[in-house]
Amino acid sequence: VATTGTGVVDLLDRVIDAGAAVSGDVIISLAGVDLIRLDLRLLLAGVNSIANGPSPPRRFG
Amino acid sequence: MQRGLYAYAITRAGAPLDLRGVAGITGAQPRLVTHRQLALVVSDVELAALQGLSDEDLSETGRLAGLARQHDAVVRAIFERAPVLPLRFGTVVTDSSSSVRLLEERHDVAQARLDEFTDHREWGVRLFDTSDGETSSSGTSTSTGARMSGTAYLAQRRSELAAAEQRREFVASAASAVRATLDGHASNCVPRTGRAQPNLLLDTAYLVPVAAEPAFLAQVDQLAQEMAVDRLHLKLTGPWPPYSFAQLDVEEVPRD
Numbered sequence: 001v002a003t004t005g006t007g008v009v010d011l012l013d014r015v016i017d018a019g020a021a022v023s024g025d026v027i028i029s030l031a032g033v034d035l036i037r038l039d040l041r042l043l044l045a046g047v048n049s050i051a052n053g054p055s056p057p058r059r060f061g
Numbered sequence: 062m063q064r065g066l067y068a069y070a071i072t073r074a075g076a077p078l079d080l081r082g083v084a085g086i087t088g089a090q091p092r093l094v095t096h097r098q099l100a101l102v103v104s105d106v107e108l109a110a111l112q113g114l115s116d117e118d119l120s121e122t123g124r125l126a127g128l129a130r131q132h133d134a135v136v137r138a139i140f141e142r143a144p145v146l147p148l149r150f151g152t153v154v155t156d157s158s159s160s161v162r163l164l165e166e167r168h169d170v171a172q173a174r175l176d177e178f179t180d181h182r183e184w185g186v187r188l189f190d191t192s193d194g195e196t197s198s199s200g201t202s203t204s205t206g207a208r209m210s211g212t213a214y215l216a217q218r219r220s221e222l223a224a225a226e227q228r229r230e231f232v233a234s235a236a237s238a239v240r241a242t243l244d245g246h247a248s249n250c251v252p253r254t255g256r257a258q259p260n261l262l263l264d265t266a267y268l269v270p271v272a273a274e275p276a277f278l279a280q281v282d283q284l285a286q287e288m289a290v291d292r293l294h295l296k297l298t299g300p301w302p303p304y305s306f307a308q309l310d311v312e313e314v315p316r317d
Contacts, residue, residue: 008126010185010298013253015129015136018266018304019149020071020174024166026159027152028065028108035111035151 065153066094066160067106069135070302071171074100076143083138086110086131091138094160099171101160102139106153140302144175147307167309174307180271181248183306184299186281188239188263190232192292235293236263239284243267246277251305262293266305274300 027034067086072078074095080102085091089104114125132150139145154160164171209217240263244250247267254264269277278297285295 008121008129011126011129011133014185014301014304015133015147016150018253018307019147020307020309021149022068022152022163022167022309024163026154026163026166028155030108030112035153 063108066103068148068152069102071146072100072139072143074098085135091135094157096161096164099164136302144179145302146174147302147304178303181268182300183303184267186265187296189294190260191294232262246273268306
């Protein structure tokens with residue numbers, strides 16, 4: 001079994017979709033949205049379309 | 062221009078950690094903010110660099126992919142030198158004193174995680190059904206159905222459905238077999254829930270002790286060969302820093 005290089009989907013899957021989420025008052029927000037939350041939502045909407053082509057919107061949660 | 066500190070990961074303060082030559086987000090030089098036994102790896106960032114990331118950036122060469130690679134490069138640089146607890150992409154704190162507060166508030170749980178991660182690496186295992194639905198087709202036989210007698214049509218549908226059911230049971234048992242075989246080689250494992258991909262039967266992250274890696278990888282190799290005969294594709298990714306095992310807050314950030 002050969003491991004593939006880190007394609008963008010696998011990378012985003014780990015870097016943005018995983019990793020410790022820190023909440024609380026130490027985090028900077030943009031327009032009232034914590035950065036980590038903002039980008040999570042982006043990823044969930046975006047990576048899915050890279051991996052599978054156009055697809056219906058997913059439910060988060 | 063609003064600035065902050067981009068936070069990549071938590072590591073131990075004691076370990077000598079030379080990050081010279083490692084480029085972080087937007088090329089900035091990562092440095093350590095230390096507090097008690099812990100260090101937060103940060104670099105200066107202008108918030109504008111993280112603003113307005115949009116769908117058009119989601120390609121190999123897009124802005125988001127570039128930033129994610131820069132984040133990953135720093136986490137991996139730490140990972141090669143010391144135990145690392147990666148933070149989620151896009152974590153930005155105000156300044157050094159908020160970095161210290163972050164470390165203080167999560168000191169004990171971060172310490173416990175770093176202990177857990179010492180001499181471990183993460184591997185990803187995914188199992189796909191590559192039979193392409195040929196045994197599980199449904200509703201495709203209308204043209205032949207029209208020429209067939211009703212009884213023959215029903216008999217054909219019954220056997221199609223039975224074959225599909227059999228395949229479902231088979232792939233479920235194959236997935237269980239993979240789990241049962243690999244779990245024993247890992248210190249921890251978590252099912253990954255991020256991706257909804259067609260024909261994905263199993264998506265698991267394994268936290269494997271470095272000493273157990275040869276056995277784990279040999280086992281994956283053997284399973285992959287066995288599974289291929291039955292048109293199942295076992296895909297391995299890694300080694301990764303322990304992204305999938307990095308959790309700090311008792312209550313994880315809810316997704317809504």
